[in-house]
Amino acid sequence: QKEVEQNSGPLSVPEGAIASLNCTYSDQGSQSFFWYRQYSGKSPELIMFIYSNGDKEDGRFTAQLNKASQYVSLLIRDSQPSDSATYLCAVISGNTPLVFGKGTRLSVIA
Amino acid sequence: KAGVTQTPRYLIKTRGQQVTLSCSPISGHRSVSWYQQTPGQGLQFLFEYFSETQRNKGNFPGRFSGRQFSNSRSEMNVSTLELGDSALYLCASRMGLAGGNEQFFGPGTRLTVL
Numbered sequence: 772q773k774e775v776e777q778n779s780g781p782l783s784v785p786e787g788a789i790a791s792l793n794c795t796y797s798d799q800g801s802q803s804f805f806w807y808r809q810y811s812g813k814s815p816e817l818i819m820f821i822y823s824n825g826d827k828e829d830g831r832f833t834a835q836l837n838k839a840s841q842y843v844s845l846l847i848r849d850s851q852p853s854d855s856a857t858y859l860c861a862v863i864s865g866n867t868p869l870v871f872g873k874g875t876r877l878s879v880i881a
Numbered sequence: 882k883a884g885v886t887q888t889p890r891y892l893i894k895t896r897g898q899q900v901t902l903s904c905s906p907i908s909g910h911r912s913v914s915w916y917q918q919t920p921g922q923g924l925q926f927l928f929e930y931f932s933e934t935q936r937n938k939g940n941f942p943g944r945f946s947g948r949q950f951s952n953s954r955s956e957m958n959v960s961t962l963e964l965g966d967s968a969l970y971l972c973a974s975r976m977g978l979a980g981g982n983e984q985f986f987g988p989g990t991r992l993t994v995l
Contacts, residue, residue: 814971814986859924866937868914869984873923
């Protein structure tokens with residue numbers, strides 16, 4: 772059973788701080804990794820994706836991959852109250868388009 | 882470019898009934914996947930369609946079925962509804978089946994089974 776594990780949180784950070792979100796995955800063959808943000812009552816929104824060949828930065832967001840430890844992280848710099856949401860880590864594993872973790876709830880305190 | 886659309890947005894059914902949900906992908910996207918989201922289980926993959934053929938299937942009973950039409954629109958059907966089928970059903974589209982193709986989600990259909 773391919774799995775993606777995330778700490779459910781809540782993770783609370785003050786406004787302006789760096790939020791660090793992590794997930795681990797069980798399938799060593801996984802090569803595509805995605806971060807989605809989901810506001811309460813809304814559908815998931817893709818914010819970052821990385822492939823097995825490296826890290827990626829996009830504005831305030833940085834996604835990092837550690838293949839040896841099977842670990843993916845998302846850093847949010849200068850966190851804003853509007854970043855408060857559940858962050859879902861997802862991995863393409865085998866024939867399943869996306870295997871999701873259960874998400875980490877982030878709360879940015881003004 | 883219009884996003885993924887799903888209809889209806891909300892649905893209330895009773896146990897034993899059946900339901901059909903509809904999804905229209907982003908223009909040019911040929912793959913449509915369906916997911917079930919519940920508070921306890923999170924997001925779980927139901928199935929994926931590409932070129933009118935089911936390509937992948939998750940671990941759900943046969944009461945859950947789907948199909949895809951030649952214009953890439955997809956429908957999902959749940960027969961003999963159970964209380965546990967109450968969930969948010971999400972449809973996602975991507976261009977193709979390659980691993981790097983990002984998936985984009987529709988707004989979902991919230992199904993309540995009484």
